[in-house]
Amino acid sequence: MSFAKNRRKSKRGYQELVKQESPLIIAIGSTRPPKVAAVKEAFEKIRQQFLPTTPVEYLPCEVSTDINHMPLTMEELMQGAYNRVQNLIHMFKQDNPAPDFYVGLEGGFFSIEFLQSKKYFLQGWVYVCDGEKGYFAASGAMQVPEIIVNEVVAKQQELGEIIDRYGTEEDVRSKEGAFGVFSRGLITRKVSFEFAVTAAFMPFFNQSLYAQ
Numbered sequence: 001m002s003f004a005k006n007r008r009k010s011k012r013g014y015q016e017l018v019k020q021e022s023p024l025i026i027a028i029g030s031t032r033p034p035k036v037a038a039v040k041e042a043f044e045k046i047r048q049q050f051l052p053t054t055p056v057e058y059l060p061c062e063v064s065t066d067i068n069h070m071p072l073t074m075e076e077l078m079q080g081a082y083n084r085v086q087n088l089i090h091m092f093k094q095d096n097p098a099p100d101f102y103v104g105l106e107g108g109f110f111s112i113e114f115l116q117s118k119k120y121f122l123q124g125w126v127y128v129c130d131g132e133k134g135y136f137a138a139s140g141a142m143q144v145p146e147i148i149v150n151e152v153v154a155k156q157q158e159l160g161e162i163i164d165r166y167g168t169e170e171d172v173r174s175k176e177g178a179f180g181v182f183s184r185g186l187i188t189r190k191v192s193f194e195f196a197v198t199a200a201f202m203p204f205f206n207q208s209l210y211a212q
Helices: 003-012 014-018 033-050 074-091 146-154 159-166 177-182 189-205
Strands: 024-028 056-060 101-114 117-129 134-138
Touching (some): 074 101, 074 117, 074 134, 101 146, 101 189, 117 177, 117 189, 134 189, 146 159
Parallel strands (some): 024 056, 024 101
Antiparallel strands (some): 101 117, 117 134
């Protein structure tokens, strides 16, 4: 099956995927454990609801975002998630069969001017594409401590390195993430992305509304 044929196949909707005997393939534009786990856990809930007999194969891949190492606007967050998907599509363009879905996840900051001051928030964005059409979704947002804003925005330091200093272990981004550090473990990076992944996937399973 060529990539072009797989693109046409994707128009069938989830009703046809239910009949699919071969594994449904989901390519993930990251190898970070929290992101991969978020995709797996979110889609497992979707699978149980809509595709209970369909096996799923996940393909985590390291791809470039082609944006600043630290997104500071919603537009950059969306662009990063989108670019990850486009790079995944390019990576798998010769595969037979091509993945059924491509997932890009991007985390970073955005800011809002309110009460005469600029407030920064931590948020994750997700883009899911079937090779032809795609949908965006975002996680909840959490206000970033001023001390972190100063180091990341003003001093332009890497968030991952800064968070490691305030967390309880090294390589926090591959574990609880900044959400975990800010919330003392109540909200983890995986949990924050899980909602966004679910929300970005669901339009494909509600085409009677989204295809109009």
